[in-house]
Amino acid sequence: MKEYQRCTRCIMDNKSDLTIIFDENGVCNYCKDALNSGAKIYFPNKEGEIKVNELVVRLKKENSKRKYDCIMGLSGGLDSSYLAYLGSCWGLRILGIHIDDGFDTKISRNNIMKLCDKANIELITINPDRKQYNDLTRAFIMAEVPNIAIPQDNILFANLYKYARKTGVKHFLSGGNYALECILQKGNTHNAYDKVNIKNIHSKFGRYPIDNLELISDQQRFIDKYILKIESLRPLNYVNYNRERALKELSDFCDFEYYGNKHHENYLTKFIQIYWFFNKFGVDKRKSHLSSMIISNQMTREEAIQELEKPLYDEEEMNKLVNYILKKLDLDQNIFYRIMDRPGKQHNEYKISKFSKFLHTIKR
Template identity: 50%
Template sequence: MEYKQCARCVMDNIGDSTIKFDDNGVCNYCSDALRAKNIVYHPNDTGKDYLEKVFGDLKRRRKDYKYDCMLGLSGGLDSSYAAYVAHTYGLRMLAVHVDDGLDAPVTTDNVKKICDAYGIDLVIENPDPILFGDLTCAFIRAGVPNIAIPQDNVLFACLYKYAKDNQIDCFLNGSNFALESILQRGNTYDASDKRHILAIWKRFGQMKDYANLPLMSVFEKRVFYGYIHKILTIKPLNYVEYNAQEAFNTLHKTCGFEYYGDKHCESIFTKIMQRYYLPKKFNVDKRKSHYSSMIISGQMTREDAIKRLGEQLYNPNEFSSDLDFVLGKIGMSKKEFNKVMHEEGHNHSEYPMSIINSILPIILDIRKRLTEY
């Protein structure tokens, strides 16, 4: 196959059979992102007016409660800056941080600094390390691309539990257009699929007490919390100028936030996944999506992105100590991990999925065909 890289961003056809290029050599990812930009990203007075209105309404509606909203605080830049933005509007927040034992050392400190400086109440959840480790090992043995699904699902489950306990019906979400408008397709899967998680756990794990780890299902997330509890989700970073370097400087200045490395490196586990597991097993380098998003939001040039992609993906000494740390925590031998790394990767669709997720792509495909003709 001939190598092709987009003429506008840095997405390419390595490890991606879905990418398409137009006659000018521009890819579908950045073309779609540019089309969506004016619809979802408002780093201007429109965005400011929107946040003033939506946060003002929220504060009035929640005046008799202890909290206006809650957020999952991973200690990464996105959720941390979302907390900062909401704090500047005077929101009273409850933050949930899931400490699965795999955070970078600086992350735990960053989470505490943010909450102390911005007056946010913090709950730290520690999932059972043996069960969590066993489930994570099961995902690695299954050889699927998104081995961070257990981590994400446990966070959702904890968030919704605290929302229910504290009668909170609004979530702040750090996902954003500026740094995430482009995400390579085909290598990810819905983290809220409990059926998928349990199927992989039962087949590849060793533990049997599945009920002792907080997990949530697609039904709970989409139907129970989305339609019955009507939880409102606000993404504040789409309504402010969100520049990664400036956001970090602001956090450093206002709460002493320390740098932890590139996107998702706030967790040693996701760092291993993005810098080693995905590139080696699936030919996927997540930096390409991240830098391409930054090109589209105007905070990186294509030349700079290409230069940074040429830099070493993982320092070998750092990788070795990170891997020892992660394998020690989840309880997998290096021999087994290396064996998995040499096996062929598998798609998430090779394992059972929730009925909702199984039929949704079919419905979307039919809808697409109907609207095309």
């Protein structure tokens, strides 16, 4: 067993990460990669202002005869909400897509409604078939794979591309960003577009059909991206994106309310982020999030360590959340806790799309 080591610049460590590498000064590969990529993709300066202006002009010009300039997925979380707010300030006509999977918090629902109302964003809310969606999510838990949010993500992507094709608008604004996400621990994940993997897992552990769920495959996404030229843009990389300032601006603009931590705007994603990953795979997602903020100079390493020393969650509150999730998914507690006692599996222990493998090989 390797001796425990934590990066001397950020707080990534080798506790649950077999890919991390440290140099002679104890600095990890995540830091180096993030700092190297930052110079190429993150422009929190005048150059970023120019890029924003150029982007806005292009979107308005290319969509001058359409009803919208761009499409956005809205979760009620900080990243997408702040980008939607900025987009409205830039004068963009935004079509918002929200997937109501039955696990939204009241805070996130209110955030979305207040934001869309104040920013004049037309909102389409998609309600996946509850019985089928819950059964698919339950199947992913039964499969014991890391990324049990794949059904949620895939349905969002399927609808984003669907409305892009339907409206002719070929531009998504994504809340993905460098400032708060430049470090993401590798491993314990899988391509959310792998429809083969989704269906194989469901065929083994599902109980009901999932024919009413809108899913997208790697092949369809390839067609959308490379043939239809539908592009995903990340404008938050062109602004000085600071979490506290963004929260203040949103609060002033539409009485936006923060929900505690990254991805906690949805009960299911909160469960996945702080319970499933940690207790099943030993992954504390806070390390990536806090390390990203160190790299983007929003937090010192000492502050991040202090934050990490706090309990990941309150036991009583988490027990309530777990029971809520299990009840919604119709998953027996005894079965669930037996699952939690076993080592996790990986997505490639189930059938994987050959096209997905091919794309992964090309990217590498």
